[in-house]
Every structure is written in C-alpha cells, then in structure tokens.
Amino acid sequence: MTETVGKSVVLVVDDDDAFRSRLCRAFRDRGWETHGSADGSAALRLAEECGPELVIVDLRLPGMGGLDIVKELSDRDPSLCIIMLTGYGSIATALTATKLGAAHYLSKPADADQILEAYRRISSPVVAAPAAGDTATVPSLARVEWEHIQRVLADCDGNISQAAKLLGLHRRSLQRKLSKYPPRV
Amino acid sequence: MTETVGKSVVLVVDDDDAFRSRLCRAFRDRGWETHGSADGSAALRLAEECGPELVIVDLRLPGMGGLDIVKELSDRDPSLCIIMLTGYGSIATALTATKLGAAHYLSKPADADQILEAYRRISSPVVAAPAAGDTATVPSLARVEWEHIQRVLADCDGNISQAAKLLGLHRRSLQRKLSKYPPRV
DNA sequence: ACCGGGTGCGACAAAACGCCGCACCACGCC
DNA sequence: GGCGTGGTGCGGCGTTTTGTCGCACCCGGT
Numbered sequence: 001m002t003e004t005v006g007k008s009v010v011l012v013v014d015d016d017d018a019f020r021s022r023l024c025r026a027f028r029d030r031g032w033e034t035h036g037s038a039d040g041s042a043a044l045r046l047a048e049e050c051g052p053e054l055v056i057v058d059l060r061l062p063g064m065g066g067l068d069i070v071k072e073l074s075d076r077d078p079s080l081c082i083i084m085l086t087g088y089g090s091i092a093t094a095l096t097a098t099k100l101g102a103a104h105y106l107s108k109p110a111d112a113d114q115i116l117e118a119y120r121r122i123s124s125p126v127v128a129a130p131a132a133g134d135t136a137t138v139p140s141l142a143r144v145e146w147e148h149i150q151r152v153l154a155d156c157d158g159n160i161s162q163a164a165k166l167l168g169l170h171r172r173s174l175q176r177k178l179s180k181y182p183p184r185v
Numbered sequence: 186m187t188e189t190v191g192k193s194v195v196l197v198v199d200d201d202d203a204f205r206s207r208l209c210r211a212f213r214d215r216g217w218e219t220h221g222s223a224d225g226s227a228a229l230r231l232a233e234e235c236g237p238e239l240v241i242v243d244l245r246l247p248g249m250g251g252l253d254i255v256k257e258l259s260d261r262d263p264s265l266c267i268i269m270l271t272g273y274g275s276i277a278t279a280l281t282a283t284k285l286g287a288a289h290y291l292s293k294p295a296d297a298d299q300i301l302e303a304y305r306r307i308s309s310p311v312v313a314a315p316a317a318g319d320t321a322t323v324p325s326l327a328r329v330e331w332e333h334i335q336r337v338l339a340d341c342d343g344n345i346s347q348a349a350k351l352l353g354l355h356r357r358s359l360q361r362k363l364s365k366y367p368p369r370v
Numbered sequence: 371a372c373c374g375g376g377t378g379c380g381a382c383a384a385a386a387c388g389c390c391g392c393a394c395c396a397c398g399c400c
Numbered sequence: 401g402g403c404g405t406g407g408t409g410c411g412g413c414g415t416t417t418t419g420t421c422g423c424a425c426c427c428g429g430t
Contacts, residue, residue: 095290098283105280138337140353141330148329155323161407168325170388175409177386346376358418360378365417 007033009050013043013069014058014085016157023056023115030116040069047073052080054119059086059093067093067100074101083115149177192218194235198228198254199243199270208241208300215301225254232258237265239304244271244278252278252285259286268300292336334362 010027014020015038024034035050037043047055057069070082084102086093094105104118139147149167156163164174195212199205200223209219220235222228232240240258244251255267269287271278279290289303324332334352341348349359 094279095283098280138340138351139333140351141333142353144333145326145330148324148326152323159407166323166325168327171408172389172410173387179409180386344376355419356377357379357420361417364378 007031008054009033009035009052010054010056011043011047011050011052012036012056013040014038014056016058026113043069044072047076055080055082056115057082057084059084059097067097070097070102071100081119083118149174153178192216193239194218194220194237195239195241196228196232196235196237197221197241198225198251199223199241200245201243211298225251228254229257232261240265240267241300242267242269244269244282252282255282255287256285266304268303334359338363 008031010032012020012023012027012034013036014023017038020036020038024036027034033050035046035052037046043055043057055073059067070084073080073082078101080101082102082104084094084097084105086105097105106114106118149163152166153160153163156166160174160178161171164171167174193216195217197205197208197212197219198221199208202223205221205223209221212219218235220231220237222231228240228242242251242254251269251271255269258265258267263286265286267287267289269279269282269290271290271292282290291299291303334348337351338345338348341351345359345363346356349356352359
C-alpha cells in the first residue's frame, strides 16, 4: 500500500470512524490508495504528503469546519477534486461549499459508488441536465420523509432515541417506520 | 424607464406571469429598473439590450430550460450575477446551476427581499458560514413534510387533487393535512 | 342542458401513532 | 463484582390519522 504507482489516491476526512473506514475499504476494494483522517489539520498535512486526486470531506468536523478544509485545499490546488459530504442536504451549504472550491456535494449516507460516480462525472466536463421538465419527477411524500429520516439518523450515528427526539416523534414510531420501510419505497 | 442612470437593472425570467410581475413590482418599489420575460430566447435578447446587473431565472422554463439560459448568459458575461429560482430545492440542480454560472439558487416561494439579500451577499465576497455546529437545527419530520407539501401544491397551482396524486397520498388526506396545519408549525 | 373535473365534507373501518412497561445489553463507575 | 445509566426491541392498548367510500356543489366547455 506504499507504492504510489498507477494507483489513484483518495483522502477521506471524517470524524466518524466507522463511516470513514468503511469508505476507505470500499475505495481500496476498487483499487485506490486510501488515506483517512478524522481531524482537519491532520488532513491538510496528509494531503500535502500523499497528493490525492480526490478528497472527500465531511461538512461537520471537530475543530475547523469542513468548509475551512475545502477552502484551504482548494487554495493550494484549485484543480483538486473535492467532494463534500454532509448529513443534511442543505442547498445553502452546498452552494457555500462549491463556492469555496468543492467539486461536488453529497448527502449521507453516500456509498463509495455514488461518490465514484460523482467523481467520474466531474472528471468529464459533461453536465448532465437534471430534472428540467419535471412535474412528473416530484418526490412522493413518503420518499421525502424516508430520506429525511435517514439523514437525521445518520447524523445521530444511528441513535434511534435521539433521532426520534430531533424528528419530533416517538421513539416507538420511528422504530416502526424503520422496520416497515426498509424493503423499499 | 429608459434612463439607465443611477438605476440598477434586473431581468426576471419566469413563465409564471403572476409571480414574475409580482417580483418585478417588488424590485421597482425598491428602485430597480426591471425587465421581465416568460421566454428563454426572448430573455437572452433582452439581456443583450438592457445589460442587467442581476438576472433572476426560473429553472423550469418552456422551450429552453433555465439552465441553458444561465449557461448562455454566463458565457457572455461571467461576472454577471445570476440567481436561479425553482420550485423544488434540489441539491443536484443547485450544483449544476452554479457550475453553469449561476451565482445563487433559491427555492420558491422566494420574495424580493430574500433575493435581494442573496444578491447583496454575493456582491460582498464574504462567505457566511452556514450551519456548522448544528444538530439542534434539525428540521422536524412534520416541518419537512409540510414544506414539501407546500412546494408540490404550489407547483400544481393549488390543485389539491393533482398534488395529492403526486405526493402519493389520498386527496382526502391532503385536505385534512392542509386544514390542520395552516396555522403554522 | 349536460358532463367532466375539482372541491368540501361526513362516515367508518383499517392502519399508524403516542405512550406505557418490561427485558436485555453495553458502558462507566464505585 | 455490583450498580446506575442509556440505548434497543417488542408487546399491548387507547387515540388519532389514513384510506376509501359517497354525495352535494361549482365552474368551464361542447
């Protein structure tokens, strides 16, 4: 894992150890050289050393915010591909992130495939037109609900009780929702 | 309205006549010179003529999509401030829009004040750090549901039956939800 | 006048929710 | 080892919300 030849290098910055290592493993399985960091300043140092093609950074980070890292990295190398992750898909933060130099912005839970797809899409400057003539593409209420639950849940590290409190419903209800939906939308 | 002296010029591109004229009036009241267009290609021509500082364009537009307009305008004058509006706040489209040159992206319903605020914020290159240490700012499930309903409903021009269909629930249920929540969340 | 489509509302069974309690497990602490 | 704390899974039960009818009404078009 020390040979840098032929391998693309990815740097994952996230304070969630489980998520970070899972993501790293996924990238390794796909032939990447991976580096992980839970800490912002450490990540900056690491980036210096390993010269990654791709950096994945969580918005919410202890110490310096993920946005600071994006800014710093982007200042150093504007061509660097930085993908931002976050628990809540907020448009405002997404815009800020891209303004600071992030190439893309994804909501957790995002798996390696999604990230890689985003990466590839960025590499080729083709802009896929998103829902333009939609109306039919309206997300169902259930879908919106489900996605929001997933976001909050991920943000609580899977803590159902806490997530339920934040979502404003009963723990039991959240449990039931979770045990019902999983199959699919 | 022909004198370009001292007045800032804004161009509003939206096929919703009511919304467009409302927005125009609001801007006029605030001392702007306003131009409106419901059509994409007409908007491009108008932009050529009036040389606006600010362009507000809806994502969903007949003929060419709002994104095309953003791209075209941005190509002509990269420094132009373009603010994108849309019914659904989708992160993906927001990113695409900014990549194409939009300066900001707002969800409808957005009033002139919000837009102006966004404009001012863009003018000054200060980047306001958005919710960084949130956790407390988690929108409740009910809130998310309500907002989504409002968006879809607005998109259906208030047609409850159609909105209910799109949302994946019964007309009766939507009615009940609407008659319950209205006060405020 | 007639019909299609949208709205408001009453009614009733079915499903979901709020809420309680209990058993169980993993920690951290004395 | 004991013990308290906090999270989870689950059963049950009363209440609330949905789904699904049906019906009366209004409006715009042929």
